[in-house]
Amino acid sequence: MSSPATPSALTTYAAVVRKEFRQTLRDRRIMFMLIAAPLIQTILFGFAVDFDVDRVPTALADLDRSAASREQARRLLADGTLRHELDVRSAGEADQVLDDGRAAAAIVIPPGFSGDLAAGRSARVQALIDGTDPVRAGAAASAIARFFASAAEDAVRDRLAALGRAPPPLVEVAPRVLHNPRLKTAVYIVPGILAMLLVVVTTIVTAMGLSREREMGTLEQVLVTPIRPFVLLSGKMTPFVLVGFLDVVLALAAMTWIFDVPVRGPLPALALGAVLYLCSTLGVGLLVSTISSTQQQSFLGGFLFIIPAALLSGIMTPIQAMPAWLRAVTWANPLRFFAEIARGVLLRGAGFADLWVQLTVLFVYGALILGLATARFRTQIG
Amino acid sequence: MRARPARLAIRIGAMSAKEVLHIVRDPRTLVLAFVMPVVMLLLFGYGVSFDLDHLPLAVADADRTPASRALVDAFTRAGEFDLVERIAPEDAEDLFRRGRAFAALVVRPGYGRDLARGGRAEAALLVDGADSASASQVLQKADAIARAESLRRAAAAGALAAPPVEVRTWTRYNPEGRSAVFMVPGLTVYLMALGAVLLTALTVAGEWERGSMEQLFASPVGRIDIILGKLLPYLGLGLVQLLLVVAVGATAFDVPVRGSLPLLFAVGLAFLAGMLGQGLLISVVTKNQLVATQAGTLSSLLPSLLLSGMLFPIENMPRALQVLSRIIPARYFVHALRGILLKGSGAAELWPDLLALAIFAVGILAVATARFQRRIA
Numbered sequence: 001m002s003s004p005a006t007p008s009a010l011t012t013y014a015a016v017v018r019k020e021f022r023q024t025l026r027d028r029r030i031m032f033m034l035i036a037a038p039l040i041q042t043i044l045f046g047f048a049v050d051f052d053v054d055r056v057p058t059a060l061a062d063l064d065r066s067a068a069s070r071e072q073a074r075r076l077l078a079d080g081t082l083r084h085e086l087d088v089r090s091a092g093e094a095d096q097v098l099d100d101g102r103a104a105a106a107i108v109i110p111p112g113f114s115g116d117l118a119a120g121r122s123a124r125v126q127a128l129i130d131g132t133d134p135v136r137a138g139a140a141a142s143a144i145a146r147f148f149a150s151a152a153e154d155a156v157r158d159r160l161a162a163l164g165r166a167p168p169p170l171v172e173v174a175p176r177v178l179h180n181p182r183l184k185t186a187v188y189i190v191p192g193i194l195a196m197l198l199v200v201v202t203t204i205v206t207a208m209g210l211s212r213e214r215e216m217g218t219l220e221q222v223l224v225t226p227i228r229p230f231v232l233l234s235g236k237m238t239p240f241v242l243v244g245f246l247d248v249v250l251a252l253a254a255m256t257w258i259f260d261v262p263v264r265g266p267l268p269a270l271a272l273g274a275v276l277y278l279c280s281t282l283g284v285g286l287l288v289s290t291i292s293s294t295q296q297q298s299f300l301g302g303f304l305f306i307i308p309a310a311l312l313s314g315i316m317t318p319i320q321a322m323p324a325w326l327r328a329v330t331w332a333n334p335l336r337f338f339a340e341i342a343r344g345v346l347l348r349g350a351g352f353a354d355l356w357v358q359l360t361v362l363f364v365y366g367a368l369i370l371g372l373a374t375a376r377f378r379t380q381i382g
Numbered sequence: 383m384r385a386r387p388a389r390l391a392i393r394i395g396a397m398s399a400k401e402v403l404h405i406v407r408d409p410r411t412l413v414l415a416f417v418m419p420v421v422m423l424l425l426f427g428y429g430v431s432f433d434l435d436h437l438p439l440a441v442a443d444a445d446r447t448p449a450s451r452a453l454v455d456a457f458t459r460a461g462e463f464d465l466v467e468r469i470a471p472e473d474a475e476d477l478f479r480r481g482r483a484f485a486a487l488v489v490r491p492g493y494g495r496d497l498a499r500g501g502r503a504e505a506a507l508l509v510d511g512a513d514s515a516s517a518s519q520v521l522q523k524a525d526a527i528a529r530a531e532s533l534r535r536a537a538a539a540g541a542l543a544a545p546p547v548e549v550r551t552w553t554r555y556n557p558e559g560r561s562a563v564f565m566v567p568g569l570t571v572y573l574m575a576l577g578a579v580l581l582t583a584l585t586v587a588g589e590w591e592r593g594s595m596e597q598l599f600a601s602p603v604g605r606i607d608i609i610l611g612k613l614l615p616y617l618g619l620g621l622v623q624l625l626l627v628v629a630v631g632a633t634a635f636d637v638p639v640r641g642s643l644p645l646l647f648a649v650g651l652a653f654l655a656g657m658l659g660q661g662l663l664i665s666v667v668t669k670n671q672l673v674a675t676q677a678g679t680l681s682s683l684l685p686s687l688l689l690s691g692m693l694f695p696i697e698n699m700p701r702a703l704q705v706l707s708r709i710i711p712a713r714y715f716v717h718a719l720r721g722i723l724l725k726g727s728g729a730a731e732l733w734p735d736l737l738a739l740a741i742f743a744v745g746i747l748a749v750a751t752a753r754f755q756r757r758i759a
Contacts, residue, residue: 030672037676037680044703047699048689048699049688055698057697100727101725127552129553131553132563139518146522146529153532170532171531173524173528174504174505174507176507176508177509178478180517200679204676208675212671294408295672296588299584299671304418308422316693318515343513344481348512
C-alpha cells in the first residue's frame with residue numbers, strides 16, 4: 001500500500017551492500033590490508049616455511065684418522081641431511097661447539113675404529129645431537145642411524161662373502177610418493193596458510209568494523225531505519241565475502257605460479273568450500289562484535305578465537321599427531337575443514353564425493369554461528 | 383627544583399593508573415596476556431606436536447604367505463602404523479583422496495618365495511606425499527622397519543653375530559625431544575610481541591580515533607609523560623608474561639632454566655622496549671585502530687613467527703629472507719632465550735643479541751617520540 005514507506009528486503013539489502021562497499025573502498029589503507037596484505041603474507045610464508053631438515057651444521061671429530069674412518073665420514077656428510085661445518089680435535093671440543101651453537105650435531109669416530117672393523121669386532125661411533133629442536137634432532141639422528149645401519153649391512157655382506165657363505169635374506173620396502181613426490185613443504189603449507197590468513201582478515205575486520213560503528217553511534221542511526229537486522233547483517237557481510245573470495249583467487253594464482261602448487265581437483269568444490277568457510281569466519285566476527293562494546297575488545301575477542309583455532313587446525317602440525325580428546329575438539333574448528341578441502345582439491349584431486357563430510361561440517365558450522373550471531377544482535381537492539 | 387622529578391613521576395603515574403584501569407576493566411586483555419600463554423603451553427605440551435604414531439596404513443597383501451604376514455605385522459606391531467583397511471593395490475589413491483590412510487603397503491605375489499630362496503624380496507609402499515613433513519616421517523619409519531625385518535631374518539638364518547658398526551647417539555639439551563621445551567622460548571617471544579605491539583598500537587590509536595588525545599594535550603601532561611605513562615603498564619604486563627611462561631614451562635614441562643635470571647630479565651626488557659616502540663610508532667602513523675592492528679600483525683607478529691627461527695630454522699631459508707631476519711628483533715630474542723633456558727649461556731655468549739635488541743629499542747623509540755611530537759604542533 002504505502003510502497004515508499006516499506007521498501008522490499010531486496011532493496012534495503014542492495015542499499016546496505018552499496019554503502020558498505022563505498023565505506024570500505026574509500027579507505028585505501030583498509031583495501032590494502034584486505035587484499036594486498038594476505039597476498040604478501042602467502043608468498044612470504046611459502047618461502048620461509050620449510051620443514052625439510054637438511055644442512056644440519058655438523059662437527060666432525062675423526063680421532064681414528066684412518067682411510068676407513070675418512071671414507072665413512074665423507075659418505076655420511078655427503079648424504080644431504082648433515083652439512084660438514086667444522087672439524088674438532090676431541091669429544092670435549094665437540095661438546096663445546098654444540099654449547100655455543102656453532103654446530104647442531106657432532107660425529108665422534110674414536111681411535112681404533114678401523115682396527116675394530118678389520119678385526120670383526122664392533123666398531124663404535126658416537127653421535128652428539130643438539131635436541132633443542134626435536135624435529136631437527138630426530139631427522140639428524142635418523143639420518144646417522146640409517147647411514148651406519150647400511151654400513152653395517154655392507155660389512156656383514158663383505159664378511160660372509162669372505163667366508164664363502166650366501167648373503168642373508170634382504171627385505172626391501174621401495175617407497176613411491178604420490179601427490180608431492182619431491183616432498184616440498186611449500187606445496188602443502190601454502191594452501192593451509194590461506195585458511196589462516198582469511199580468518200585473520202575476515203574475523204577481525206568484521207568484529208572491529210561493527211564495534212567501530214557502535215562506538216561512533218552510527219549503528220543506532222541505521223537501526224532506527226526500517227532495515228531488518230537480518231538484512232542489515234547480510235548486507236554488511238556481502239562485501240567481505242566478495243573480498244575474501246578475491247583473496248582466495250589471488251592467493252591461488254600466486255600459489256600455482258610461484259610455488260608450483262598443482263590444481264588437480266574441481267575448482268567449484270574449492271569455491272563452495274571457500275564461501276562456506278568465509279560465512280563461518282565472518283559469523284565468528286559478528287558474534288564477537290555482539291559481545292564487545294569497543295574495537296579493542298573486539299580485537300582481543302577475535303584473537304582469543306584465532307590463536308587456538310590456528311593451532312588446532314592441522315595446518316602447521318598434523319591432527320593425526322594429537323591425542324584423541326584434542327582431535328575431537330578440532331571438529332569444532334572451521335579452519336581444519338577448509339584447510340582439508342583446499343589441500344584435498346589442489347594436491348590430491350579430491351572432488352565433491354570425497355569432501356562431502358568437510359563441506360557439510362562447514363555448512364552446519366556457518367549456519368549455526370550466523371544464526372546465533374543474528375539472534376544475539378537482534379536481542380541487543382530489541 | 384626538588385619537586386620536579388616528583389611531579390614528573392606523579393604525572394606519569396596518573397597516566398599509567400588510567401591505562402591500568404582500562405586494562406583491568408576489560409578482562410580480555412588479561413586473558414590474552416596471562417591465560418592464553420598457559421593454554422598454548424598446555425596444548426603444545428600435551429597435544430600439538432609433529433611426532434606421528436599410529437599412522438593409518440592400508441594393506442594390499444596379494445602374497446598371503448607367512449612371510450608377507452610377518453612384514454605386515456612388523457609394520458603394525460610397534461604402534462607406528464595402524465592397519466585401517468585391506469585393499470586392492472589400485473584403491474590406494476582413492477583412500478588418500480578421502481584422507482583415510484597416509485600410506486599403503488603393497489606386497490606382490492612371490493614375496494615369500496623370493497625371501498625363502500634367500501634373495502632380495504621387495505614390497506612397495508605408496509605414500510601420500512601431500513603433507514611433506516608427515517610423509518618424511520612415514521619414509522623414515524618404513525625404512526627402519528624394513529631394516530629391522532631384514533636383520534631379524536638374517537639373525538634367524540644364523541648369519542649375524544655382533545653388529546659390525548655400532549652408533550651411540552646422545553641427544554643433549556632436550557633428550558626426550560619434547561615439543562614444549564622447544565616451543566617455550568618461541569611462544570614467549572610470540573606472545574610478548576603480540577601483547578606489546580598490538581595492545582600499545584590499539585590503545586594509543588584509540589585515543590587519536592576518539593579524539594581523547596587532544597584532551598590529553600590540553601591537560602598539563604607533556605609528550606614524554608603520555609608516552610611513558612602509556613607504555614609502562616604494558617612493559618609490566620610483558621615482564622609478568624615472560625616470568626609466567628618460563629615458570630609454567632619449568633613446573634609443568636621441566637623446561638630448564640640453566641642460565642641467569644637477571645640476564646633473562648635484561649634481554650626481555652630490551653625486547654619489550656623495542657616492541658612497545660614499534661606499537662607506538664604504528665599508532666602515531668595510522669591513528670586508526672583497525673589499520674593499526676593489521677599493520678601490527680604484518681610488521682611484528684608475522685616476522686616473529688616466521689623469521690625468528692622460532693619454528694623454522696633460519697639456515698633453511700632463502701638468502702634474502704636470512705638477510706631480512708637480521709633486522710627482526712624476535713630473532714635475537716629467540717636465540718638469547720634458548721641460550722639462557724636450555725644451554726645455560728651467559729652474557730659472554732649473548733652480548734651481541736642484547737646489543738642488537740638495545741639498538742633497535744633506542745632507535746624505534748626515538749623515531750616514535752619524534753613523530754609523536756610533530757603531530758602536536
